[in-house]
Amino acid sequence: MNKEILGIILMYGLVMLFAIPLGRYIGKIFTNEKTWLDKIFNPLDRLFFKVSGIDEQKQMNWKQHLVALLTINLIWFIISMLVLTNMAWLPLNPDANPSMNGDQAFNTATSFICNTNLQHYSGESGLSYLGQLVLMLWQFVSAGCGIAIAAVVFLAMRAKATDQLGNFYHLFVRSCTRILFPIAVVVALLLVFNNTPMTMEGKDTVISLQGDTMHVSTGPVAAFVAIKHLGTNGGGFFGANSAHPLENVSYFTNLVEIITQMLIPLAMIFALGFVIKRRKFAWMVYGVMTIGFLLLLIPTVIVEMHGNHAISAMGITQNIGNMEGKEIRFGTPASAYWSIATTIISTGSVNAMHDSFTPLAGMFQMLGMMINSFYGGVGVGFLNFYIFIILAVFISGLMVGRTPEFLGKKIEAREMKIAMIIALLHPLLILGGTALASYIFSHNPTAHAHWINNPGYHGFSEMLYEFTSSSANNGSGFEGLGYGNGSSVGDNTPFWNISCGIIMLLARYLPIIGPVAIAGILASKKYIPESAGTLKTDTSTFGLMVFAVIAIVAALAFFPALTLGPIAEYFGMRK
Amino acid sequence: MKKNFLPALKLTLVCLLFFSGIYTIIILGAAQLAPNKGKGEIIIANGKTFYTNIGQKFTDDKYFYSRPSAVDYNAASSGGSNKANSDSEYLALVKSRIDSFLVHNPEVIKVDIPSEMVTASGSGLDPHISVQGAKIQIKRISKIRNISEANIQELVSQNTEESMLDLFGPEKINVLKLNIALDNLNQIKAK
Numbered sequence: 161m162n163k164e165i166l167g168i169i170l171m172y173g174l175v176m177l178f179a180i181p182l183g184r185y186i187g188k189i190f191t192n193e194k195t196w197l198d199k200i201f202n203p204l205d206r207l208f209f210k211v212s213g214i215d216e217q218k219q220m221n222w223k224q225h226l227v228a229l230l231t232i233n234l235i236w237f238i239i240s241m242l243v244l245t246n247m248a249w250l251p252l253n254p255d256a257n258p259s260m261n262g263d264q265a266f267n268t269a270t271s272f273i274c275n276t277n278l279q280h281y282s283g284e285s286g287l288s289y290l291g292q293l294v295l296m297l298w299q300f301v302s303a304g305c306g307i308a309i310a311a312v313v314f315l316a317m318r319a320k321a322t323d324q325l326g327n328f329y330h331l332f333v334r335s336c337t338r339i340l341f342p343i344a345v346v347v348a349l350l351l352v353f354n355n356t357p358m359t360m361e362g363k364d365t366v367i368s369l370q371g372d373t374m375h376v377s378t379g380p381v382a383a384f385v386a387i388k389h390l391g392t393n394g395g396g397f398f399g400a401n402s403a404h405p406l407e408n409v410s411y412f413t414n415l416v417e418i419i420t421q422m423l424i425p426l427a428m429i430f431a432l433g434f435v436i437k438r439r440k441f442a443w444m445v446y447g448v449m450t451i452g453f454l455l456l457l458i459p460t461v462i463v464e465m466h467g468n469h470a471i472s473a474m475g476i477t478q479n480i481g482n483m484e485g486k487e488i489r490f491g492t493p494a495s496a497y498w499s500i501a502t503t504i505i506s507t508g509s510v511n512a513m514h515d516s517f518t519p520l521a522g523m524f525q526m527l528g529m530m531i532n533s534f535y536g537g538v539g540v541g542f543l544n545f546y547i548f549i550i551l552a553v554f555i556s557g558l559m560v561g562r563t564p565e566f567l568g569k570k571i572e573a574r575e576m577k578i579a580m581i582i583a584l585l586h587p588l589l590i591l592g593g594t595a596l597a598s599y600i601f602s603h604n605p606t607a608h609a610h611w612i613n614n615p616g617y618h619g620f621s622e623m624l625y626e627f628t629s630s631s632a633n634n635g636s637g638f639e640g641l642g643y644g645n646g647s648s649v650g651d652n653t654p655f656w657n658i659s660c661g662i663i664m665l666l667a668r669y670l671p672i673i674g675p676v677a678i679a680g681i682l683a684s685k686k687y688i689p690e691s692a693g694t695l696k697t698d699t700s701t702f703g704l705m706v707f708a709v710i711a712i713v714a715a716l717a718f719f720p721a722l723t724l725g726p727i728a729e730y731f732g733m734r735k
Numbered sequence: 736m737k738k739n740f741l742p743a744l745k746l747t748l749v750c751l752l753f754f755s756g757i758y759t760i761i762i763l764g765a766a767q768l769a770p771n772k773g774k775g776e777i778i779i780a781n782g783k784t785f786y787t788n789i790g791q792k793f794t795d796d797k798y799f800y801s802r803p804s805a806v807d808y809n810a811a812s813s814g815g816s817n818k819a820n821s822d823s824e825y826l827a828l829v830k831s832r833i834d835s836f837l838v839h840n841p842e843v844i845k846v847d848i849p850s851e852m853v854t855a856s857g858s859g860l861d862p863h864i865s866v867q868g869a870k871i872q873i874k875r876i877s878k879i880r881n882i883s884e885a886n887i888q889e890l891v892s893q894n895t896e897e898s899m900l901d902l903f904g905p906e907k908i909n910v911l912k913l914n915i916a917l918d919n920l921n922q923i924k925a926k
Binding site: 364403482 | 808
C-alpha cells in the first residue's frame with residue numbers, strides 16, 4: 161500500500177491506542193479516584209490552593225461554577241491586554257519586537273483565553289518571548305478550563321437529584337496539573353530531542369551556501385508547540401505555524417503533533433463513559449463522531465491527491481498532489497489528514513496553507529468547523545455534541561410518542577429553549593459576520609480591495625472561513641485574508657480584529673453556559689428509573705438520529721453560503 | 736463575582752509562575768542535553784554553519800534548485816502564498832515557473848516536472864524536494880559542473896532520505912545537504 165496512506169492510518173491507530181487508557185485516567189481525575197501520580201500532584205495541588213486561599217472542597221451548583229469560570233477568564237483577559245500592549249519595554253525581548261496596539265491586543269487576548277488562537281500577527285515579529293510565554297499560559301489554562309467545565313457536565317449527567325456538582329477550582333487545577341502538564345512535558349521532550357528549538361536567544365544570522373544573508377528566528381518553540389497541540393489551541397510560534405521547519409521538523413514530529421492534538425478530545429469521550437458508568441453510551445458518541453470525521457477526511461485526501469485541475473491543464477502531472485502551500489516532508493495525504501483533524505477538533509494549527517487547498521477540500525475544512533462537534537476542542541467539543549443529543553432525544557421522543565427522557569431525566573421546554581438558542585447561535589455568528597463583511601466590501605470594493613487575496617468566489621470563501629474559524633474557536637485561517645492588492649497589513653485591521661474578537665467571545669462563553677445550564681437543571685430533577693418505555697440512548701439507532709440532527713442543522717444553515725464560496729469555485733474551475 | 740475575584744487572581748499568578756515559568760525552565764534544562772543544546776540541527780561545511788532544516792534559496796544553475804518560496808526564503812518571516820487554486824494571476828505565475836524551468840533545463844519534458852518545483856511551500860522555507868525533483872536537474876548540473884551524470888545520480892541516491900521506518904510517509908531530499916555534497920565532489924575532483 162502507498163506509504164503515505166499507511167502513514168495516516170498509523171496516525172489514527174496510535175492516537176486511539178493512547179486515548180482509551182488516557183480516558184480512564186481522566187475519569188479517575190474527575191471522580192477523585194487514586195492514581196499513581198498522586199504522590200507528586202497531591203502536594204502540588206495543595207500548594208496551589210493554599211497560596212490562592214481557595215477551599216477546593218466546597219461544592220458548587222451550576223451557577224456558581226459559571227461565575228467562577230467567567231471571573232477567572234476576565235482576569236486572564238485583563239492580564240493579556242496589559243502584557244500585549246507593553247511588550248516592547250518588558251524583559252525577554254531579544255529581537256526588540258514592538259507592543260501591540262489596542263484592537264490587535266484585544267483580538268489576540270480574546271483569541272488565546274477563548275482557546276481559539278486566531279492570529280492576526282506573525283510570531284517572529286509580533287511578539288516578544290515574554291508575550292509568547294504568557295500566551296502559552298493561556299494555552300494551558302484555557303484548555304484546563306474547557307476540561308473542567310466538561311467534567312461539570314459529566315458529573316451532572318451522573319447526578320441523581322442534586323445540585324452539588326463538585327468544585328470548579330478543584331476540577332480546573334487538577335485538569336491543568338494532572339492531565340495537561342505531564343503530557344505536555346513528555347511531548348515537549350520528544351520535540352526537543354528531535355531538533356525542535358528551545359532557546360531564549362534571539363535571531364541568528366547565517367550566510368547561505370549561495371551567499372545570501374539570512375536571519376533565522378528561533379525561540380522557546382518546543383515547550384510552546386507541545387501545549388499548543390495538547391490543549392487544541394493551535395496558535396503558531398512562527399507565522400507559518402506547524403508548516404515551519406523549526407516548528408514541525410520531520411515526519412516524526414508531525415506524527416507527535418497530530419497525535420497530541422487529537423488525544424484529549426478522543427480521551428474525553430472514554431472519560432465520559434467511565435464517569436457516568438455507561439461505556440456503551442460513550443461508544444455510541446465515539447461512533448457518531450468518527451463517522452463524521454471519516455466522511456470529511458476521505459474525500460479531502462482524495463481531492464488533494466488529485467491536485468489542482470488548472471495546473472494539470474498546463475501539462476504537469478502532480479503525482480504527489482496539490483503541492484501549493486504544502487511541505488515535501490509531510491506530503492499531501494498527511495497534510496490533508498491534518499487539515500481535517502485540526503478543523504473538526506478546533507485546534508486550528510496548520511501544517512499546510514488551507515487557502516491553497518483545492519476548493520472542495522476547503523469546503524470540508526469549513527464544514528468541520530461549522531459542525532464543530534466531531535470530537536471538538538478539549539472539553540467544549542463534547543458540550544457542543546451534548547446540545548445535539550438533547551435535540552435528538554426531544555425529536556425522537558416526539559416521533560415515537562414518548563416523553564423525552566435522557567439518562568433518567570425528563571427534558572422539558574426550558575432545556576429545549578436553551579438547546580435551540582445554542583444550536584442556532586453558531587450559524588448566526590458565522591453568517592451574520594460574513595454578511596456584514598460582504599456588505600461593507602461590496603459597497604466600496606476599491607477601498608477594501610486588500611481584504612481578499614484572491615478574486616471571485618474564493619475571496620468570499622476567505623471571509624466566510626475567517627468567521628467560521630472565529631465562531632468555532634478554531635483559529636486557523638485562509639491566511640490570504642487582508643493581503644490582497646499587495647497590502648502588507650493582512651487581517652490586522654480594526655474591522656477584522658474587533659469583529660472576530662466579539663464573535664470569539666460570544667462563541668466561547670455562550671456554548672459553555674448553555675450546556676452547563678441544561679445539565680445543571682437536569683441534574684436537580686427527579687430521577688426516573690429506566691423502564692421498557694424509555695428511549696434507549698446508547699444504541700446505534702439513536703446514534704443515527706443524532707447524526708441526522710447534526711447533518712440537517714448543518715446543511716440547512718450552511719449550504720447556501722458554501723454554494724456561493726467553494727462550490728461555485730469548484731464548478732468555475734471545471735468549465 | 737467579587738468573592739471569586741481575589742482567589743482567582745492569586746490562582747492565575749500561581750499558574751503563571753508554574754506553567755510559564757517552571758514548565759519552560761524544565762524544557763529549557765532538558766534542551767541543554769539535546770542535540771546542539773536546543774538551538775536546532777546544524778551542519779558545518781567548509782567552516783560555515785547552516786541550519787539543516789531551514790531551506791535556502793538555490794536559484795544558481797550549478798546547484799540543485801530548491802522550491803519556489805512566497806517569502807523568498809526569509810527565515811524571519813515565514814509563510815505561504817495563500818493563493819487559491821483558481822486565481823488566474825497565480826496560475827500565470829506557475830506557468831512562468833514552468834517555462835523558466837524548461838529554459839534552464841532544455842532536456843526535460845514538461846510532464847516530468849513534479850508539482851513541487853513550480854509551487855510555493857507552506858512555510859516558504861521548505862528544505863526538501865522530491866526525488867523526482869532532483870532527478871530532472873541532473874543533466875543540467877552535470878553539464879555545468881563537468882561531472883558525469885552517473886556520479887551525480889549516485890550523490891542523489893546517497894542523499895535520498897527514506898520514509899519513516901521505511902514504511903510511513905514520503906521519501907525526500909534535503910537540498911542543502913545535496914548541494915554541499917555536490918560542492919565537495921567538485922573539490923575532490925579539483926585536487
